[in-house]
Amino acid sequence: MEPGYYVVLAAVLFTIGAVGVLIRRNAIVLFMCIELMLNAGNLALVTFSRINGTLDGQIMAFFVMVVAAAEVVIGLAIIMSIFRTRRSASVDDANLLKY
Amino acid sequence: MGGYLGSYATLGLLLAVGVLFFLVAMTANRLLRTNRPSAAKSTTYECGLDPVGGDWAQAQIRYYVYAYLYVLFAVEAVFLFPWAVIFDDPGFGMTAVVEMGIFVGVLALGLLYAWRKRVLQWT
Amino acid sequence: MNGFTIATPAQVLAIDVRLPDLDYAAMAPMLVLFGAACLGVLVDAFAPRQSRHTIQFALSFIALTVALLAVIREARVGSRELTADVALAIDGPTLFLQGTLAVLGIVALLLVGERALEKGGPFVSQAAIPVGSEADRRQAREEGATEVFPLTLFALSGMMLFVAANDLLTMFVALEVFSLPLYLLCALARRRRLVSQEAALKYFLLGAFASAFFIFGMALLYGFAGTVSFGGIHDAALLATTSPLLLFTGLAMVAVGLLFKIAAVPFHVWTPDVYQGAPTSVTAFMAACTKVAAFGGLLRVLYVAFDRARWDIEPVIGTIAILTMLVGAILAVTQTDIKRLLAYSSIANAGYLLVGALAFSKEGLSSAMFYLAAYGFTVIAAFAVITLVRDDDGEATHLSRWAGLGREAPLVAGVFTFLMLAFAGIPLTSGFTSKFAVFGAALGVGEAWPVALVIVGVVTSMILAFPYLRVVVMMWLSEPAEQSPTVAIPGAFTSAALMVGVLATLLLGVFPSPVLDLADRAAEFIR
Numbered sequence A: 001m002e003p004g005y006y007v008v009l010a011a012v013l014f015t016i017g018a019v020g021v022l023i024r025r026n027a028i029v030l031f032m033c034i035e036l037m038l039n040a041g042n043l044a045l046v047t048f049s050r051i052n053g054t055l056d057g058q059i060m061a062f063f064v065m066v067v068a069a070a071e072v073v074i075g076l077a078i079i080m081s082i083f084r085t086r087r088s089a090s091v092d093d094a095n096l097l098k099y
Numbered sequence B: 001m002g003g004y005l006g007s008y009a010t011l012g013l014l015l016a017v018g019v020l021f022f023l024v025a026m027t028a029n030r031l032l033r034t035n036r037p038s039a040a041k042s043t044t045y046e047c048g049l050d051p052v053g054g055d056w057a058q059a060q061i062r063y064y065v066y067a068y069l070y071v072l073f074a075v076e077a078v079f080l081f082p083w084a085v086i087f088d089d090p091g092f093g094m095t096a097v098v099e100m101g102i103f104v105g106v107l108a109l110g111l112l113y114a115w116r117k118r119v120l121q122w123t
Numbered sequence C: 001m002n003g004f005t006i007a008t009p010a011q012v013l014a015i016d017v018r019l020p021d022l023d024y025a026a027m028a029p030m031l032v033l034f035g036a037a038c039l040g041v042l043v044d045a046f047a048p049r050q051s052r053h054t055i056q057f058a059l060s061f062i063a064l065t066v067a068l069l070a071v072i073r074e075a076r077v078g079s080r081e082l083t084a085d086v087a088l089a090i091d092g093p094t095l096f097l098q099g100t101l102a103v104l105g106i107v108a109l110l111l112v113g114e115r116a117l118e119k120g121g122p123f124v125s126q127a128a129i130p131v132g133s134e135a136d137r138r139q140a141r142e143e144g145a146t147e148v149f150p151l152t153l154f155a156l157s158g159m160m161l162f163v164a165a166n167d168l169l170t171m172f173v174a175l176e177v178f179s180l181p182l183y184l185l186c187a188l189a190r191r192r193r194l195v196s197q198e199a200a201l202k203y204f205l206l207g208a209f210a211s212a213f214f215i216f217g218m219a220l221l222y223g224f225a226g227t228v229s230f231g232g233i234h235d236a237a238l239l240a241t242t243s244p245l246l247l248f249t250g251l252a253m254v255a256v257g258l259l260f261k262i263a264a265v266p267f268h269v270w271t272p273d274v275y276q277g278a279p280t281s282v283t284a285f286m287a288a289c290t291k292v293a294a295f296g297g298l299l300r301v302l303y304v305a306f307d308r309a310r311w312d313i314e315p316v317i318g319t320i321a322i323l324t325m326l327v328g329a330i331l332a333v334t335q336t337d338i339k340r341l342l343a344y345s346s347i348a349n350a351g352y353l354l355v356g357a358l359a360f361s362k363e364g365l366s367s368a369m370f371y372l373a374a375y376g377f378t379v380i381a382a383f384a385v386i387t388l389v390r391d392d393d394g395e396a397t398h399l400s401r402w403a404g405l406g407r408e409a410p411l412v413a414g415v416f417t418f419l420m421l422a423f424a425g426i427p428l429t430s431g432f433t434s435k436f437a438v439f440g441a442a443l444g445v446g447e448a449w450p451v452a453l454v455i456v457g458v459v460t461s462m463i464l465a466f467p468y469l470r471v472v473v474m475m476w477l478s479e480p481a482e483q484s485p486t487v488a489i490p491g492a493f494t495s496a497a498l499m500v501g502v503l504a505t506l507l508l509g510v511f512p513s514p515v516l517d518l519a520d521r522a523a524e525f526i527r
Helices: A004-023 A027-052 A056-086 B003-032 B061-086 B094-116 C009-013 C024-046 C049-077 C092-112 C134-139 C148-164 C168-186 C193-225 C230-239 C244-262 C270-277 C280-305 C307-333 C338-357 C362-388 C410-424 C430-445 C448-477 C492-510 C513-522
Strands: C081-083 C088-090 C389-391
Touching: A004 A027, A004 C193, A027 A056, A027 C193, A056 B061, A056 C168, A056 C193, B061 B094, B094 C024, C024 C049, C024 C081, C024 C088, C024 C148, C049 C092, C049 C148, C088 C092, C088 C148, C092 C148, C092 C280, C092 C362, C092 C492, C092 C513, C148 C168, C148 C280, C168 C193, C168 C244, C168 C280, C193 C230, C193 C244, C193 C270, C230 C244, C230 C280, C230 C307, C244 C280, C244 C307, C244 C338, C270 C280, C270 C338, C280 C307, C280 C338, C280 C362, C307 C338, C307 C448, C338 C362, C338 C430, C338 C448, C362 C389, C362 C410, C362 C430, C362 C492, C362 C513, C410 C430, C410 C448, C410 C492, C430 C448, C430 C492
Parallel strands: none
Antiparallel strands: C081 C088
């Protein structure tokens, strides 16, 4: 397989994730879109690792995964503490802060 | 049946027989059985009881905390695999073991904290 | 999709794994803070509840002092080196910014540790308990969380790593190490916790969004250069055998991640909400220390990795700087909440800092570093004053409530007036010297873009003076409102933080030369 296609796939996934973040309203779905973007980054890293012939990219993907896991835990904890009070995970309902 | 493609022919034949068996059995079932659908029959099966309420239910908050802890520990373990490949190579040895010890120690610190804060109690 | 050559598996496997050399003395500031933070977690797990606050505060204070001493020691040795297999660069800017972070961290820690203003401190012990429930009313009378100290230390160690990071991966890990504790700290306010949680949610979602851009940019730059170290990217940009498309797309995406953290327009929308919703001591910490760390990282990326692409990035970052200054200044005029006002002012200040950064000269670098230190002290002191103006409901942050404060508490109002004048850039304050240094460095380059930026900078400074002076006029000349808030007597910690902040603002305005010289001597990156 031509590895260039995987870069294109990664770019497409990243774009889907970014568009999702911009148009969706549920905090959890938003968060899943961000995860999609991170994983698109991972795919690109691993592909470039193959193209460049160095293993660095694969190790970097490990780091991204681990950091993403830490981010998931903290993010879900914040989303859940809001949900427990408000019974809603919609980001449109989080509207106390504006001028 | 011999040769390179022959072994695939065996596989193909097996697949065809499998599909055929499934189709014959299900069609026979369909033709032979009686068919009288009713509203009660198409409700969700829940241990013989009628389902009550919506399908959105909240889980106990404890589940989330366990899930969070699991996510962290499961994913951090990813660093153990590359380490396990090289730690006994010349030039690594003790240093690599100590470094992984520190890494696991920091993780264990989190678990210790969770334990002392009584997050791990299931009541 | 042609043009890529694919390595064979045999080539991929033929790698040379070896242990990197670690210079522990150079890494000591970060290691001390990280170790103390881990120790803090243990303290919180095992120390008795009554003594936790004292132990945690003492531990954090000592750790930051030791880290500062380690930075000073390293600076006196004069080390300039790449360590940990080029992942960390210990050079002048690293040491200057780490020292700044340690000092500002100590001052911010004083605010975080203050418990005299409110029983149990400004934080709540369990933020996950639903607001208004029975359990929440019970915990409102209890001691606040002491986890804030380890969280602060984790954030500071991440920031110190961030300014030292010499490759994109280390930078990303450091970015998350300092961001994740900040997200949590935002959600812990004792008063108005719904707002505080909302601030944390917004900060988190947008922060994670920005770091996803950083990651993808890092992947593209890795594809371009075959390495993520800044030196390697610089060399690859010099040779440029592959298409520069990857280089520029990657740079743009990495820049999105960094510009988000420094709150440059159009990546600034989180700033006012987070600054307003977070507990004020955390806001002070973010406003001072996050700015230092994020700008340190951005400066290193621009100066070390992409100085060859300077002509291509200058128009883009220049436009962003102009937008940042304009939007920050103009929207600051319309604000009615003092914390939001300072948030927009911090956005505008990010613009002024970008002016210094875009000079791409030694003077630009040293002036930006001086600006970061000076601004940090002033902004911490300003937020310290905000913690003092209170009513039954916590802090009274609406501007109308500040009317007539000068009669009620002349000293506090006087201090705040001085700080506002410093923000406005009046001579004899650090605000003047730092703006002067930054604009001077930009003019010294003598090219079209820096000069245009300075013109916008001066114009927006004048616009920005208006909201500051309006606050001053309101405090001294307006009639007090019906229910005017009381000014709490500051505890020892807040007094100390205020004193340090105000003194630094004054001294850096009157005798700036020692610190300017220090910044000037430090202003050289190694590659």
